[in-house]
Amino acid sequence: MPNLAITYPDIITASQRINGHAVVTPLIESALLNQRLGGRILFKAENLQRTGSFKFRGAFNKVCKLYDQGLFNAEFNGVVAYSSGNHAQGVAAAAKHFGIAATIIMPADAPQIKISNTKALGATVVLYDRNNEDRAAIGKQLADDHKLTLIPPYDDADIIAGQGTLGLEAAHQLEALNLRPDLAISPIGGGGLISGIATALKNHFPHIKIWGAEPQNYDDACRSLVADQRLANEPAPASICDAIVTPIVGELTFPIMQHYLAGAKAVRQESVLQAMMCCMQDLKLIVEPGGCVGLAAILASQLEVRDKITLVILSGGNADPAMLTRALRAS
């Protein structure tokens, strides 16, 4: 076994930290959707998590660990993070819980709901131009100038272990239903979520096949897994899946993905809009574009679920009214 950034016990430790603070999100299924797809699909509705996405788990685990280490002393100036909006809210909510200051760097064109909710959680929001500025560089500058502690979005062992609690929780829920899933599919951005949940799921269900899903034109994980090396995304037209558009999968997350994943699927924008509609009509859930790419792959027949038990991660629900209207019109 290669030397990976986290192992199963790290997720157990993270789950002890977040227990009672994060929502135990429900596993949801639709008899009619199962009937249409000819298999049993269980959706982990992480759009119902605090702050509307799984990002609260990793952020809380990270910030809680800093607290446990006694770092929130007189010299502590707060945390800083960069994010298209979900990690932003996760970090803001965790910082608020511990009474520390949070500065969040967000693209000026992030969904309005993400910007306003991050502010409502008490964070200082710094907007940047996604096309001409480098968020990591701005983050480093702010951290250096104001002695802030950076909370990375994905390439960090505590963040990965925190996101992994979603997989642990789903495993316990499936076991309580006496179900052993054949397949799981989850969105991939930088890979923090999928590498965390893969670590948990493979421990509970060694034979499960775990797939990632990402937007067309931003299929760095797909290509990297095939090439067995990290390949960056080429410049491409903007994607509606803002939550999972990242330049390249992480240095820490990629070896975990290589070790556990069956592969990744790149989904078309039309399939994503169709998946959003399916969530609204069949599951009664609002899921943002980047949150339902796994379901998009299934609806587009990119993953065969017939006669199988499949776990689908719906990772977030922070979509603006205009995007929801677009999905409702598309079908």
Next chain:
Amino acid sequence: MPNLAITYPDIITASQRINGHAVVTPLIESALLNQRLGGRILFKAENLQRTGSFKFRGAFNKVCKLYDQGLFNAEFNGVVAYSSGNHAQGVAAAAKHFGIAATIIMPADAPQIKISNTKALGATVVLYDRNNEDRAAIGKQLADDHKLTLIPPYDDADIIAGQGTLGLEAAHQLEALNLRPDLAISPIGGGGLISGIATALKNHFPHIKIWGAEPQNYDDACRSLVADQRLANEPAPASICDAIVTPIVGELTFPIMQHYLAGAKAVRQESVLQAMMCCMQDLKLIVEPGGCVGLAAILASQLEVRDKITLVILSGGNADPAMLTRALRAS
């Protein structure tokens, strides 16, 4: 104590019947919404119930009792029900579970999602003209002609007890959180839901104040409670709240409502659309117009929730895309 159609033990019996068949729907809250409203609001997300509304509970309890009584013999020809669409799906799903035939009488202008899902559940759907035909008369005729067993929408002890399991479940969930609610608010149509949950909630929380909510122009419960006698709705323009537009509260449900309720609030259509939007943006839930009238009353300041713990019943989520688009545009 007056002689009421059901008491608390009937709900316990119903919960034993539906246990393992109905979804244990989550209690959901939003930190940001709580912050805005200055109180703690817990939403019982019954839109996530099988068939997309609470109606499965009562229908399953009723049909299961017929089964327990050994009535599904060679002479049994199936069940019939009339419904604007949620009771329809509940009865269809329960009938499918027990392998019996279901005939459902629905208005031709019911939401498309309700008609198509009822058909997909294997029921025979008979459409009627809501403005010129009497659904109860059609139901009786079909029952007589084909020897079908009528499953009434609300004015029936087994239906009321089944819907009451929603209140029982919410009470257990609140107790697990160590919360004692000050207030509860639930939609009222014929009164089956609210009389069931009031029976359960008042048993667990004797001091809780329980309010009903109904659409403007269809405020028969409001007026009946004030007048201390059942008053029918006058003819009025169509309401978007199709699920809870009923001619008059039930003979069995009204005495229960009189015994337990603090009163009822009639909400404006604009408030209902605003509540649907709030569900989508803050809770990440699709709730149909008739399902979120309780939240509508709160958003319109018709119920004071500041510094209180309030249980809000979101009773269903079967809304067509056009209605969702309308709610997204309204704000």
